[in-house]
Structures are given as structure tokens and as C-alpha cells.
Amino acid sequence: MSDAEAKSLPLDAWHRARGARMVPFAGYAMPIQYEGIIAEHKWTRESAGLFDVSHMGQLIVAGADAEKGLESLLPADLGILKDGRLRYSLLLAEDGGIVDDLMATRRGDHFYVVVNGATKEGDIAYMRDKLPRGVVLDHMKEQALLALQGPKAVEALSRLVPGVEALGFMTGGAFQIGGTAAWISRSGYTGEDGFEISVPASNVAEVADLLASQPEVKPIGLGARDSLRLEAGLPLYGHDLDTETTPVEADLTFAISKRRRGEGGFAGWERIARELETGPIRRRVGLAVEGRQPVREGAMVVDAEGNEVGKVTSGGFSPILEAPIAMAYVPAGSAEPGNAVTLAQRGKLFQAKVVAMPFVPHRYHRKGAA
Amino acid sequence: MTVYYTKEHEWIRVDGDQATVGITDFAQGQLGDVVFVELPDAGRQVTRGGEAAVVESVKAASDVYAPVSGEVVEPNQALADDPALANSDPEGEGWFFKLRLSDTSELDGLMDDAAYKSFCDSQ
Numbered sequence: 001m002s003d004a005e006a007k008s009l010p011l012d013a014w015h016r017a018r019g020a021r022m023v024p025f026a027g028y029a030m031p032i033q034y035e036g037i038i039a040e041h042k043w044t045r046e047s048a049g050l051f052d053v054s055h056m057g058q059l060i061v062a063g064a065d066a067e068k069g070l071e072s073l074l075p076a077d078l079g080i081l082k083d084g085r086l087r088y089s090l091l092l093a094e095d096g097g098i099v100d101d102l103m104a105t106r107r108g109d110h111f112y113v114v115v116n117g118a119t120k121e122g123d124i125a126y127m128r129d130k131l132p133r134g135v136v137l138d139h140m141k142e143q144a145l146l147a148l149q150g151p152k153a154v155e156a157l158s159r160l161v162p163g164v165e166a167l168g169f170m171t172g173g174a175f176q177i178g179g180t181a182a183w184i185s186r187s188g189y190t191g192e193d194g195f196e197i198s199v200p201a202s203n204v205a206e207v208a209d210l211l212a213s214q215p216e217v218k219p220i221g222l223g224a225r226d227s228l229r230l231e232a233g234l235p236l237y238g239h240d241l242d243t244e245t246t247p248v249e250a251d252l253t254f255a256i257s258k259r260r261r262g263e264g265g266f267a268g269w270e271r272i273a274r275e276l277e278t279g280p281i282r283r284r285v286g287l288a289v290e291g292r293q294p295v296r297e298g299a300m301v302v303d304a305e306g307n308e309v310g311k312v313t314s315g316g317f318s319p320i321l322e323a324p325i326a327m328a329y330v331p332a333g334s335a336e337p338g339n340a341v342t343l344a345q346r347g348k349l350f351q352a353k354v355v356a357m358p359f360v361p362h363r364y365h366r367k368g369a370a
Numbered sequence: 371m372t373v374y375y376t377k378e379h380e381w382i383r384v385d386g387d388q389a390t391v392g393i394t395d396f397a398q399g400q401l402g403d404v405v406f407v408e409l410p411d412a413g414r415q416v417t418r419g420g421e422a423a424v425v426e427s428v429k430a431a432s433d434v435y436a437p438v439s440g441e442v443v444e445p446n447q448a449l450a451d452d453p454a455l456a457n458s459d460p461e462g463e464g465w466f467f468k469l470r471l472s473d474t475s476e477l478d479g480l481m482d483d484a485a486y487k488s489f490c491d492s493q
Binding site for chain 2: 032033036037038039041223227292293294296316317319324346
């Protein structure tokens with residue numbers, strides 16, 4: 001898709017004015033980088049990065065049966081989810097494949113659900129089809145979404161939004177930022193402490209200006225967003241997850257709540273329960289690749305005879321480790337950390353080792369932790 | 371000494387039948403942070419327009435093509451050790467390889483400085 005065909009996001013002019021290079025992504029023109037991916041990546045790990053993620057789908061699921069309806073499609077225990085708390089979950093197909101990954105927040109009498117930009121239209125159609133009558137799904141197209149991520153995010157944001165520092169990881173609340181109503185949660189996609197900030201699109205430029213004017217904050221593009229999430233071991237839908245992948249294969253069993261494992265009652269449970277019991281045939285793992293050359297999405301995992309036994313689904317160069325890292329699906333028998341794996345890319349073989357993820361430790365702000 | 375440019379954004383600095391090849395400042399700007407280069411060994415024959423080296427940025431891998439045919443005389447070991455030279459000094463210390471030209475008439479098909487500048491402006 002060319003730049004001209006891509007739709008514009010509310011901050012399009014804001015990004016261009018700051019020297020962003022715009023590329024088509026998820027149907028939108030989006031900033032891939034400003035000053036450079038490595039500089040932006042390191043700035044986020046050391047200070048605070050501002051990301052425009054307004055391409056993502058922000059949904060409201062409401063109605064008396066909203067909880068029950070969502071639980072028929074997600075493996076999360078929403079019954080124990082307290083008001084203002086959010087949970088990472090998976091939108092599942094009947095065969096256990098992953099339709100999307102998402103964040104679901106209980107917000108008063110409804111759920112606030114954030115889904116991926118590239119998949120939102122399909123998600124909405126799927127959910128509207130599957131949710132019981134009486135459950136209303138509203139796509140909040142008038143909302144923009146920003147993320148402020150990094151160890152100094154709390155310092156910068158609490159200056160503008162007093163009280164926001166009291167939020168613990170995976171909790172959210174209603175605030176005002178510069179006179180604009182905002183829903184702010186302590187969450188993100190970088191492995192760092194940080195916040196996601198939902199504001200009306202009509203005011204997002206003012207809010208972005210306010211945030212970017214804080215000395216700790218620089219705008220960060222999609223390029224660094226990808227390298228940050230890879231270091232954090234977080235899967236990217238459409239690459240590391242898809243409808244051919246189950247939550248057990250994807251090593252996301254933490255997202256299948258205890259009560260739901262026993263009770264089932266969600267799409268794909270039969271297959272997922274079987275895989276939980278006997279183990280999947282393949283599993284998503286992290287790989288540390290020898291040498292300096294990145295091994296990227298699409299590279300093959302090969303056995304000693306050169307047969308393809310798996311696939312690299314994300315790969316790149318870690319700016320923090322200064323080494324190539326990757327995520328791949330490998331046979332379950334090879335998925336233990338320390339296992340040696342051979343990769344093939346453009347006719348060249350690479351040696352790699354299975355390593356535990358995250359590659360770079362998470363630094364979330366968990367309540368009760370120091 | 372004359373410098374020529376290709377549409378694939380390589381430069382070639384020619385002195386008699388000896389030449390130095392690299393990627394242009396425009397190319398490094400498009401690629402972003404270079405994290406790895408794969409250079410041809412000395413003695414390898416390269417042909418005009420053929421793959422001669424690989425340059426990998428954080429985002430993607432790209433081929434570097436030989437602007438003209440010849441024999442690789444020397445790869446830039448300093449660039450292999452510090453790939454960021456391709457960003458910081460692409461048309462100087464960040465050269466890729468030295469070449470002995472097999473046919474200097476192939477240079478006629480390349481752009482000079484002014485032609486390359488207007489080519490980049492049209493990109």
C-alpha cells in the first residue's frame with residue numbers, strides 16, 4: 001500500500017512537523033522513526049518515550065451479559081477482575097486459534113477493550129457475530145490513544161496528572177490532562193513502567209504537545225516500538241500470533257485463568273485443554289543468535305538434516321544487548337532454554353540458543369514491589 | 371579522481387582502474403541504524419548490478435550492488451567491525467570495498483554528482 005492510500009491518524013501533522021518518517025502500517029500512515037530507531041529505543045529504556053497508538057481499536061462492550069459474552073470468547077476470568085483493573089487476553093476462534101490479542105479493562109458497568117489496529121475491523125465483526133443479543137459493542141473511533149513508556153514516565157506524567165503515580169501495574173482510572181478528560185492505565189508494550197492514555201482525538205494534539213514538552217519525553221516511532229517489545233519478549237499479532245496458533249503453542253498460558261482452565265466454556269477450549277494436558281507440538285521461544293547478523297521473520301528453523309522444523313516469527317537486533325535476538329516456533333522437544341537451534345536465512349545457516357524471555361528484564365510498577 | 375553514483379544509491383570513487391565503493395548518505399538515511407554488514411572477500415569477481423554486499427539495519431536487510439564489474443581488492447574490515455560507520459561517515463570511513471575495474475567503459479552508464487542529487491530529489 002502506498003503512503004497516499006493510507007488513512008491519516010489524528011496526529012499525522014504533529015508527527016510530520018517533528019520530522020517523522022511516515023510509513024503505511026495497519027492501513028494508516030504512521031511514524032516509523034524520528035531521529036533513529038536505536039536512539040529512540042535507548043531513550044525509552046532510560047527516560048520516557050511518547051508513542052502514538054491511535055491506530056489501535058478502542059472498544060466498549062456493554063450490557064447485562066457483557067461479562068458472560070466476553071468470557072465465551074476470551075480465556076480470562078473476568079468475574080474476578082475488579083473495577084479499574086485490566087488484563088491481557090486473547091480473542092479465540094472455535095478451533096483454539098488466536099483471532100487477536102487484547103487488553104480488557106472493567107470500567108464501571110462496561111468493559112473497555114483495546115485491540116490491534118490491523119485486526120480491529122475483523123475483531124469487531126467476529127465479536128458482534130458471537131456476542132449474545134443485548135450486548136452492545138461500540139467502536140470509539142473518536143478516541144485517540146497515546147503511550148508514555150519508560151522509567152521516567154511516571155515523573156513526567158504525574159507533573160501533569162497529579163495522582164496518576166498511585167496507579168499500580170495493570171490498573172487504570174479517569175483523570176484530566178491539561179483540561180482534557182483521559183482514561184489512563186499503567187500498562188504498555190515495552191517492558192518498562194509506563195502509561196496508556198486514551199483521549200478524544202479532537203484534543204490529542206494538545207495532549208501530545210503537553211507530554212512532549214516535558215524534559216524526560218521524546219516522541220518514539222514504530223520501529224523502536226517493535227524492537228522494544230521484542231526485547232521484552234512480547235508477541236506481535238500477525239507475526240508471532242495468528243489464527244493458526246493456539247495460546248499454549250504461543251506460550252501464553254498465563255492468559256488462561258485458573259477457573260477457566262477447569263470450567264472451559266470459551267471458544268477453542270477443547271483443543272486448549274488437550275494441549276495444556278499433553279503439551280503442544282511446537283512452542284514459541286526466544287532465541288539468542290550467534291554473531292552479529294540479525295535473523296528475521298520468515299527464516300527457517302532446521303534440523304540436522306536441513307529439514308524445516310520451525311519458523312522465526314520476529315527477529316532483529318537488540319539495541320540493549322547489542323546482539324541479534326528472535327522469537328521462533330520450535331518443536332516442543334527443542335523448546336527448553338539452553339537448547340541449540342539452527343536457523344536458515346537466504347541460504348546461510350545461523351546457530352542460536354533457546355533463552356528464557358524477556359531478553360531484557362521487565363520493570364513494571366507492581367504494587368508491593370520496591 | 372571522479373565519483374559516480376547508481377540508482378541503487380551506491381557511490382564509486384574511481385582512480386584509474388582502481389575504485390572504492392560504498393552507500394550514499396541518502397541510502398544510509400533511508401536504511402536507518404546499520405547493525406551489520408556482510409562484505410565480499412578479496413579476490414571475488416563481481417558483476418555490474420550484481421549483489422556484492424549486504425547491509426542490515428535494525429529494520430531490514432538490503433543488498434548492495436556492484437556499480438561496475440571487477441575484482442574485489444579489499445573489503446573494509448573497519449566497517450565490518452563497526453557497522454555504524456555506514457551511518458556516521460558513509461562516503462568516507464564507511465566505504466564497503468575496493469575494486470579493480472574490469473571495464474572502465476561501464477562507468478559511462480553511471481550518474482555524476484549533479485545528476486544523482488536531482489535523482490534523489492525526485493525520490
